[in-house]
Amino acid sequence: MGLLSDPEYGSVKWVRLLNRIHGPLCLLCYAGALVWFLMLGNKEFNNETYFSENALLPGLVTNEFNAEQSSRQFYNEFLQELEDKYYDTDEMPVPWLVAKMSQLHLEVYTHNFTLNYPLGQGQIYKGTNVYGILRAPRTSSLEALVVTAPYRSISSHQKGTAAGIALMLAFAQFARPQKYWAKDIIFLVTEHEQLGMQAWLEAYHGLQSDAETFYTSLGSFWKPDTPAFDFGRVGDVFNWGGGHQKCLDPGKLKGRSGSIQAAINLEFHAPKIKYIEVKVEGLNGQLPNLDLVNLVHKLCVKSGIHHSYKNSYSWMRTRNKMDEWTNGIWTMLGMVSAQIAGVPNGNHGLFHRFGIEAVTLEGRDANDPAGIPPKVNALTTANFYRLGVALESILRSLNNLLERFHQSYFFYLLAATNRFISIGQYMPSLCLLCVAILVRALSMWVNIQQDGDEEPEKSVKRKTSDACVPGEHESEERSEEKVKTIPKGRKIEESNMSIVNIGANYLLVHLLGYVVMNSPMVFSKIGATYYNQPSEVSVFYGLIVASVFLIFLTPLMPRLLRTGRMTHEELSLVNILLLIELATVCLSVGMHNFPLGLVIAVLYTPLALVVGVETTGGGKRRVITIFLKRVLCLLLHPLCIVTVGMVTYSRVLFPEENLLSMAGRGRDAAMQAIMFSIVDSLIYGNWLYNVATAVILPIWIIFWQILCIRIDDTV
């Protein structure tokens, strides 16, 4: 029971030690966290990937894919069709797709969806998906696999997906007569990229957003015309905040299959590609089961297709340990940067939200816009046959699944196509950052207790004329209890008030964050009606105005709320609470989306470590340090981070531009980024924007308050 018994005797030493070393200790934790993260790229610290799910039996079948002829034919016909009829429109060749799928004897359906654009002047977008279901001969449509390809028009600035669609159709033709399918296969072509995918998934799973209220939960007990006073109507008055309406109307599906086990998204613009990039990052940074990712990589190898993940290329196997390490780090950083925004980097990402494992296979040429990998020109190009074989082996492997993917890892980082880092290995780096924050909080907590000592110590001495000299051994704890047990009446009143004040300030700040979260609609409306600006401009400047307003207003808030002067202790308590909240947020966010949590922690831990309660007085140096701290704090304002990040990013992309145009480009990019995050949050349920405004912003505001209030210690 060592932990639970009295550490009082040791506590003095312990407290002094903590006071002396908490600064270096926190720094050490911070540096340790970063080093730990970088070490993970090293081969010694990560693991070779392996299959946990034995049922997959990857690559054990003899490949029979023989439809390369027809894939070429589909490819040419499809391109011809686009050239002829859809050259200058964005529409999808629905009739052609339906006709082709019907000819293959699939069950073909179309699916219409509507988007009421949430910001702006109520634009409405419509779209159509086409899908065909291959019913499994061996079971009764209880489970399904999905093969999907997004449709991109010729005028689109992105690479087309014609070869992907052609391959899909050819594969359907090949798979149709086979006897071994135990799961239905759904072949899906979606319009408008992720929008179509999201709509189809919502429709497939029959999502509805109407939550049950208390009165509807009463069921037959509740009769709307019940006599006496109607509390329900009072409830409507309370209900002003809940007017949430859905902007994406997914419509209805006419045909369905069973529960979807896995999905493969194909993005091939041409059959002659150099290598396949396997994309895994999904909505809110969610990842597919590692088994599926391994499966895809392994079967690519088996079918003789080169494959890559971020900075790791299957054909580049160096023996130089240093190179391997740096490659690993770059791959991890690539994954981190892809996951932070929480935006899926392919249609597969939307499946994850529904508990479906999915990956995207993107075909890349030697001169792909994503970057030119080394030695790419020496690679043999793939063709429809190899791609078809790969797809066949993947689907036949998935066909063997006996239960959903549940083994292996869902939380991991990839350091190469065949190296991974599990949650137990990467979590310590985030935990170390949180420990740094908490140690800081602990040292403040101990200081509050001690600060309280000194003053009453004197009064105690004065009161007790006895020779009750506190000896060396007397613990701080005990003297502190004297403080607490003999405060004057006035002091009690004050401490009581302070809790109310702290609580009120806390609540108010978080409420402000909530208001900011819901403000873009208002900004967009104001911008449209009074200034005739597009919504991204009005939202961006609206948020800037709101931030400036908050920067000037919030430091005054604690003063407005109270009558007496702010005490050192009170502000320290706010600071401690804030640090605990920050650590909690980092951990919780890190559980969902590790890169985002890590980045928040890496950015805000330095601020958390330098911010402390400032007292008035002190020389010039003091003033300068406070000024520097405030500048650091301002730099870490969420909006500022986005803007600075975007400016830097555009600098990296276009290094030849001069400063002014770079800033302009960065501003435009920031506008777009903010707008996208808001729209994503409204349509897809990406919570980056919500976290940034409703959680990070309030935390930032309280940091700012603490930095701006200087306590008068002399009174």
Place this chain on the structure above:
Amino acid sequence: MAVILKYLIAGLVRYWLIHIDYWQTIANRVEIATPLNSWKRLIEGVYLYGHNINPYEGDSFHESPIMLVLFYYLMKRIPFILPALFTVLDLLTAYLLYRTSKAFINMFKDSQDKKLEEVSEESKNMLLNDSQLKEASEYVLSVYLFNPYSVLNCVAMTTTVIQNLLVAASLWGASTGHRILACVFVAFATHQALYPVLLIVPIAILLAEVNKGCHKCSYIKTLLVFVLCWGFLIYISAYIMDGSYEYVYDTYGFILTVPDLKPNIGLFWYFFTEMFEHFRLLFVCAFQINALALYVIPLTLRFKKEPVLLATVLVALSTIFRSYPCIGDVGFYMALLPMWKHLFTFMQQKFIVGCAFIITSALGPTVWHLWIYSGSANANFFFGVTLSFATAQIFLITDLLFAYIKREFTLKHGTSRQVDGKPAKLVLR
């Protein structure tokens, strides 16, 4: 004025939260609603009862028949009043706790005056004064009214609201010396959730202390009244269920044998899903003894002079170790803690416990979401969080007990803790 404002704000917050769109989400959270107390199951049971189907025949309803009938009539006649009713009941609980803490604090004062000559000279300034004591009960009120745990519990309209009211009422009855009242309420609470049966020990001691006279006679009287009340309630319930005692298997039996392993913040579900079936009985017994019997006797022997502390600790321990705990129970015993404000300075693990409470409260829903909705995490994550939540609570209770002993010791022997001129160390044994 400020007090009325507190009640008003707390009431409005509860009432408003019942009417927001997220009510359903709140009411179905595993942390708040267990198979025992959830509103959904209550309504299901009442519906079945209304259609002349015995609700205990299925596996959906586990409340006591008295509650069944009570809510049947409430829902039949005045369903629209229920949100307001739950709010008012919760406010009433807060009020009763406030009164109870006032009475208890007077008892502290009395016992302190009695022991005054034992207090060593240098510890005199540690004695409690009036303003401090007055403040403590204010804190009890505020904590119950604004603790997110109790607010959410009330908003989800669980039957734990009523459970808390009954326990608060019985404590209040005991603190003011109303034997019948205290026994009736504790019998009611026991009838509803079984675990409050532990409370009869501190209540008996309290009653004996408050009503001066023969202690042994008082104990016997209290026990007798309690047993009679409980028996009567069991009989009434059987009468409601047409003379059949089958319901006992679905209420007490359900609590004791833990057949429903839906995850909650307790420690039972995980162990029992992992366990081999033929060891089940053994482990059920072990766990229930831990929850019901293990701590009563040693704690009673040690703290028989301090029935209030005994009551606090027993409520807390039975919350931690019971088979279907929810955060409403946690909120209830947390409201009792401010009575021991004068011990806080002796507590060592305040910071750790505080951090653990905050972090686990945030992480619990997070990993639940990852497990159930995203399908990426699994049961171990959630259990890990609930386990650390339980550990934090145990730390809190142990720390409180030890702080009490330390204070007692310090009062008697002075602040300089020395043995033969060397600094000594207190150890909890």
